[in-house]
Amino acid sequence: DAKTTQPPSMDCAEGRAANLPCNHSTISGNEYVYWYRQIHSQGPQYIIHGLKNNETNEMASLIITEDRKSSTLILPHATLRDTAVYYCIVRRGNTPLVFGKGTRLSVIA
Amino acid sequence: EAGVVQSPRYKIIEKKQPVAFWCNPISGHNTLYWYLQNLGQGPELLIRYENEEAVDDSQLPKDRFSAERLKGVDSTLKIQPAELGDSAVYLCASSQQGEETQYFGPGTRLLVL
Numbered sequence: 001d002a003k004t005t006q007p008p009s010m011d012c013a014e015g016r017a018a019n020l021p022c023n024h025s026t027i028s029g030n031e032y033v034y035w036y037r038q039i040h041s042q043g044p045q046y047i048i049h050g051l052k053n054n055e056t057n058e059m060a061s062l063i064i065t066e067d068r069k070s071s072t073l074i075l076p077h078a079t080l081r082d083t084a085v086y087y088c089i090v091r092r093g094n095t096p097l098v099f100g101k102g103t104r105l106s107v108i109a
Numbered sequence: 110e111a112g113v114v115q116s117p118r119y120k121i122i123e124k125k126q127p128v129a130f131w132c133n134p135i136s137g138h139n140t141l142y143w144y145l146q147n148l149g150q151g152p153e154l155l156i157r158y159e160n161e162e163a164v165d166d167s168q169l170p171k172d173r174f175s176a177e178r179l180k181g182v183d184s185t186l187k188i189q190p191a192e193l194g195d196s197a198v199y200l201c202a203s204s205q206q207g208e209e210t211q212y213f214g215p216g217t218r219l220l221v222l
Binding site: 043091102 | 152204210215
């Protein structure tokens, strides 16, 4: 599976949009971009995934560049409960998730 | 809909003792995963089941770790004997056949003294 690169940490003011970047320059054509997050003392939680089109659900939006070498997860109005480690994962089909170290997002009041 | 259930949530044992973790996946999910998460790291796959068959156990340390999913539903992960380095969070996840989203349980936090 392709590897991803994420900043180790980010801060965001409460109520503002949180934009979490991810680089996946070696992604293959049949690999999806997945985002999970892990709140302290909980298991990872699925957020969103996409192949090449931008995706939006009730939790977040996923913007994938046209060349698919990077993506951005957007939390439109961050709250304190969004403080977590966010993992960007590239995977093919129903293969196991390969987690990196993720980005630790701190939402500040 | 109930999520993935794991028990116990916390376990403290002395080294060389055995320990077992239990996982009940989401109803109807035929794929079950066990992950290990060390402090400050992302989860790492230990074993994956399709129904009762272990289809990927290449990362499971078989000298001390074992797992089973006898009826294709619940699963048990065992460590015998436990070592200090086994202190970690053990996560169980499940997914539905044909679906690619995995749903995780809260994990079991193991401390080996």
